[in-house]
Amino acid sequence: MAKRNTNVLLSKLNRLVRKLNDAWQNREYQPGVSFCIATNGKRPQKTFLEIRSIKTTMEKSLIPYEILVSGDINNFGTVEGVQLIDTPADAHNGLLAKLRNNAAENAQYAIIVFADDDLLFEVDWGLRLLEFSGRWDWDILGNLVLLPNGGRYWDRCTYDPHQLIDYDAKSYQGTLYQSGSFWLIKKRVYDLEKWDPEIEYYAKRNGGINEDVEYSFRLQRKGFVLSFDKDNLVWHNDNSYIEDVNQQRVLDMDTAKAKGLPIPPVTERFLNLKSYFS
DSSP states (O other): OHHHHHHHHHHHHHHHHHHHHHHHHGGGSEEEEEEEEEEOSSOHHHHHHHHHHHHHHHHHHTOOEEEEEEEOOGGGTTOTTOEEEEOHHHHHTTOHHHHHHHHHTTOOEEEEEEEOTTEEEOTTHHHHHHHHHHHOOOSEEEEEEEOTTSOBOSSSEEETTTEEOOTTOSOOSSEEEOOTTEEEEEHHHHTTSOOOTTOOTTGGGGTSOOHHHHHHHHHHHTTOOEEEEEEEEEEEOOSOOEEETTTTEEEOHHHHHHTTOOOOHHHHHHHHHHHHHO
């Protein structure tokens, strides 16, 4: 009994020490969210919509925020309220991990969001982040990333085998990883472990390991947890995910509408959101 009581006390002491350490590490980080968007500049209209969606959700949540865009920024010089990091060579050489680092090195807030340049944030995304963070402690966080037809865009997945897993899965084959297209990380964690800037985009095609898989594995080896919020949502703004059931092929949305194909409710939700930010 005495040994068990001692173990309980030690466990409580360890939790207290961890909280004190976290408080000490967080002392230099301002409350708020830094959005780091990496771009090669080839999808400016989608990136404009993404920036508008970020501004809308964050202003509604009243959380301090900033938006940093790194890479080929020629198309974004007139965008207000955005910090531009001009590194076109990295963008066109496929150094996606380095682009993320370029942006994050200029980030000032306690939470960093790494995002592709073609996402849309739900209007209530910021409020839901606030709610989740008030209930749970986390180091790295993901949430739903959906395609316009309601399909999942590698939002919760494993490597070897490379597969999507259930949002509530407690056990699975392979090793969990966070897709680099979208994730959140505490800046105190990022400052300890950063993206490997030498890994090129889709390195697996050349026999290597992709940057998001390597980063996820390294963070987990260091003891950090990949948490997930299944009640929050961003969209992958891709226009080519409406299926023509009769012809077994994929059409863009305008063509699908012109052919009179039924548009599922989840797609209508995406289209309404896209229209709202247009």
